Amino acid sequence: MALFPDPFNPLLGLQEALEAFRTSNWLNSGPSGGGSYPPLNVFRKGDDFFLIAEVPGVNKSDLDLQVKGRTIRLSGTKAITYAETASVHRRERLAGRFDRSVSLPVEIDPEGVKAECHDGILALSLPRAERDKPSSIKIG
Amino acid sequence: MSGAQELAVREKQELAKKEEKTIPGRYFVPATDIFETDDALTLIMEMPGVEKKDVSIVLEDDRLRVEGQIDFSKYQGMEPVYTEYNVGHYARGFTLSGKIDRDGISAQLDGGVLTLTLPKAKEAMPRRIAVN
Numbered sequence: 001m002a003l004f005p006d007p008f009n010p011l012l013g014l015q016e017a018l019e020a021f022r023t024s025n026w027l028n029s030g031p032s033g034g035g036s037y038p039p040l041n042v043f044r045k046g047d048d049f050f051l052i053a054e055v056p057g058v059n060k061s062d063l064d065l066q067v068k069g070r071t072i073r074l075s076g077t078k079a080i081t082y083a084e085t086a087s088v089h090r091r092e093r094l095a096g097r098f099d100r101s102v103s104l105p106v107e108i109d110p111e112g113v114k115a116e117c118h119d120g121i122l123a124l125s126l127p128r129a130e131r132d133k134p135s136s137i138k139i140g
Numbered sequence: 141m142s143g144a145q146e147l148a149v150r151e152k153q154e155l156a157k158k159e160e161k162t163i164p165g166r167y168f169v170p171a172t173d174i175f176e177t178d179d180a181l182t183l184i185m186e187m188p189g190v191e192k193k194d195v196s197i198v199l200e201d202d203r204l205r206v207e208g209q210i211d212f213s214k215y216q217g218m219e220p221v222y223t224e225y226n227v228g229h230y231a232r233g234f235t236l237s238g239k240i241d242r243d244g245i246s247a248q249l250d251g252g253v254l255t256l257t258l259p260k261a262k263e264a265m266p267r268r269i270a271v272n
Contacts, residue, residue, distance in 0.1 A: 011165045011212045014227065021223040037147040039225040043218035050218060054188040054225065056252035078147055083177050090174040093186055096147035120188030120252015 037098040038074065038122070047133055049104065049126040056120030057093065063117065065124070067110045072124065075099035107132035155231055166228040170208070170254070178266055181240065181258040187230045188252035195254060197247055204234045208254070239264030 018041065040053040053074065055063065063076040080095040082088065107129035114125045155167040170185040183206075187195070190208035198205045208230040215227070236258070244259040 014212055014215050015166050017220050018223045018226045021220045037149045039149050041220060041224060042222040044221050045218050056186040056188040082175055086175040086177045088175045090172060092171040093173045093184065094148060094150055096145035098147040119191055120186070
């Protein structure tokens with residue numbers, strides 16, 4: 001029994017779960033293979049899927065999302081501007097345009113897709129299409 | 141130029157530990173730009189997922205330490221099926237020169253990007269010297 005309840009344990013569990021899936025090939029078929037910007041994670045919660053991407057410094061207005069069938073396209077530009085007179089000591093942030101499409105291996109309901117962008121995190125909620133949900137069969 | 145360039149993925153860097161933390165979990169180094177103008181030094185750090193209330197900026201002697209905690213409760217009940225990056229808190233330290241006006245330091249967090257403005261102390265401001 002630990003002396004104090006550890007509030008960070010859930011995070012450790014999450015980090016380990018994410019690490020374990022770094023080699024997952026869930027999306028590998030199709031043009032969505034990893035390595036493009038923005039890096040993304042896909043989660044499942046019950047029947048629905050969530051696509052989370054880190055897009056710090058990308059304005060909502062510069063972000064374009066399209067859904068067609070089971071493919072989602074994320075495109076846009078990330079701009080970094082400096083004052084003209086500034087001298088740069090260190091430059092680690094990257095800027096440019098990006099265009100990435102992701103094909104999900106499950107049918108989603110394009111009408112039900114919702115997108116949110118807060119604190120540099122883009123979250124897409126992708127409800128699974130009704131017709132794609134497994135139905136249980138009663139043994140008669 | 142930056143508009144036409146293809147944006148590449150920058151793999152998140154895990155924080156190399158200078159000291160051990162007593163709590164487990166990964167920390168990441170926020171990608172940081174540092175630039176200087178005539179009157180201030182500006183640090184821009186990318187901390188996606190960090191909210192305003194979860195940023196701590198501590199200045200002790202010459203050490204500036206920035207930490208951002210992410211709210212991972214949003215991930216509760218979510219099961220990863222495909223991942224390209226890991227999540228974690230952010231931490232990074234900087235050593236400041238004495239030429240910063242400590243009382244004038246200001247911070248702003250917008251869309252996962254933290255901007256720290258460190259105004260230069262008066263004596264460190266560039267002076268234009270007129271030739272008589």
